[in-house]
Amino acid sequence: xxxxxxxxxxxxxxxxxxxxxxxxxxxxxxxxxxxxxxxxxxxxxxxxxxxxxxxxxxxxxxxxxxxxxxxxxxxxxxxxxxxxxxxxxxxxxxxxxxxxxxxxxxxxxxxxxxxxxxxxxxxxxxxxxxxxxxxxxxxxxxxxxxxxxxxxxxxxxxxxxxxxxxxxxxxxxxxxxxxxxxxxxxxxxxxxxxxxxxxxxxxxxxxxxxxxxxxxxxxxxxxxxxxxxxxxxxxxxxxxxxxxxxxxxxxxxxxxxxxxxxxxxxxxxxxxxxxxxxxxxxxxxxxxxxxxxxxxxxxxxxxxxxxxxxxxxxxxxxxxxxxxxxxxxxxxxxxxxxxxxxxxxxxxxxxxxxxxxxxxxxxxxxxxxxxxxxxxxxxxxxxxxxxxxxxxxxxxxxxxxxxxxxxxxxxxxx
Numbered sequence: 001x002x003x004x005x006x007x008x009x010x011x012x013x014x015x016x017x018x019x020x021x022x023x024x025x026x027x028x029x030x031x032x033x034x035x036x037x038x039x040x041x042x043x044x045x046x047x048x049x050x051x052x053x054x055x056x057x058x059x060x061x062x063x064x065x066x067x068x069x070x071x072x073x074x075x076x077x078x079x080x081x082x083x084x085x086x087x088x089x090x091x092x093x094x095x096x097x098x099x100x101x102x103x104x105x106x107x108x109x110x111x112x113x114x115x116x117x118x119x120x121x122x123x124x125x126x127x128x129x130x131x132x133x134x135x136x137x138x139x140x141x142x143x144x145x146x147x148x149x150x151x152x153x154x155x156x157x158x159x160x161x162x163x164x165x166x167x168x169x170x171x172x173x174x175x176x177x178x179x180x181x182x183x184x185x186x187x188x189x190x191x192x193x194x195x196x197x198x199x200x201x202x203x204x205x206x207x208x209x210x211x212x213x214x215x216x217x218x219x220x221x222x223x224x225x226x227x228x229x230x231x232x233x234x235x236x237x238x239x240x241x242x243x244x245x246x247x248x249x250x251x252x253x254x255x256x257x258x259x260x261x262x263x264x265x266x267x268x269x270x271x272x273x274x275x276x277x278x279x280x281x282x283x284x285x286x287x288x289x290x291x292x293x294x295x296x297x298x299x300x301x302x303x304x305x306x307x308x309x310x311x312x313x314x315x316x317x318x319x320x321x322x323x324x325x326x327x328x329x330x331x332x333x334x335x336x337x338x339x340x341x342x343x344x345x346x347x348x349x350x351x352x353x354x355x356x357x358x359x360x361x362x363x364x365x366x367x368x369x370x371x372x373x374x375x376x377x378x379x380x381x382x383x384x385x386x387x388x389x390x391x392x393x394x395x396x397x398x399x400x401x402x403x404x405x406x407x408x409x410x411x412x413x414x
Contacts (some may be wrong), residue, residue, distance in 0.1 A: 075102025187336025
């Protein structure tokens with residue numbers, strides 16, 4: 001069957017997100033899964049969710065919210081109220097349930113946000129500005145038209161110990177034309193970079209001066225799951241659109257995205273939900289709501305989830321330094337999330353070829369060239385990086401790192 005619409009041409013073509021998810025869903029037995037974004041399966045965390053499922057099954061009222069009735073178009077009301085109350089108590093923000101809306105996963109949230117804020121308008125075309133590339137692969141293709149995402153390459157600070165760090169290059173940022181919103185992830189997927197509070201404050205000031213919102217994607221960061229090792233603290237005001245998720249808490253299959261914003265933004269997304277899907281699912285919201293309200297979720301993030309990923313990150317860095325000795329490898333300083341971002345300067349054949357060679361060996365990583373959406377200038381750096389997921393069992397991560405070292409060595413010696 002031929003799909004001839006512009007919508008079809010835009011959304012059925014091959015994309016980096018499609019490659020990522022097909023790798024994730026199609027991995028066979030024995031595959032070393034260092035690609036994709038699956039969180040770790042942490043027994044202590046899953047035991048809490050299993051307990052909640054038993055409580056829900058035993059309570060007709062909870063089960064009704066969980067599976068037997070539609071939620072409001074903005075999502076489960078009790079969960080939205082708990083999110084608002086938790087953030088208000090923790091950060092002092094003036095929030096209520098009308099500042100919170102749920103979506104069917106974060107990707108759906110960015111689809112509606114980007115297309116609400118960018119596109120053709122009576123005043124001309126508006127674009128989403130990503131001030132620090134590399135940036136999340138999923139931003140690249142959610143806009144309804146080509147060219148609605150524009151990015152600026154990051155500055156690079158080389159650090160001791162074979163590490164480096166990206167920073168926002170503010171020079172000229174204010175003059176990027178046709179901006180409808182500024183968007184950053186924190187921690188950044190793919191690199192684990194955590195923008196400083198000073199960088200966030202400056203981006204907020206720039207966005208306010210331009211009369212556009214600042215979108216902060218905190219799917220890996222604060223307040224939950226809290227996989228953030230530096231720069232504690234979070235920014236929100238009536239010009240900030242804060243995006244959260246339950247996926248990295250260990251519940252990716254519930255597809256629960258959360259947006260915290262001023263009421264006009266929430267009302268627009270609620271209307272979209274009603275038209276596109278009637279209402280978002282409630283399963284994740286009902287599982288998590290009492291954990292959030294009681295403080296148990298915060299303790300789980302602080303005492304179990306963050307330490308788990310911090311330990312995995314340290315182990316993986318040690319294995320990289322051991323197995324890649326002699327290679328010109330630099331690692332982005334791990335500051336959050338559960339990825340490591342590897343830079344191989346001058347990599348012969350580039351990162352896409354390294355990805356293909358590793359895939360042929362049953363090792364899945366992500367080629368870095370996918371993570372520069374909207375970058376209009378040439379930059380060899382984008383062909384020299386790969387992203388690895390270090391959340392899988394240690395034996396898998398180390399075996400995958402060993403294979404990366406072997407294939408990279410072959411590339412440099414060819």
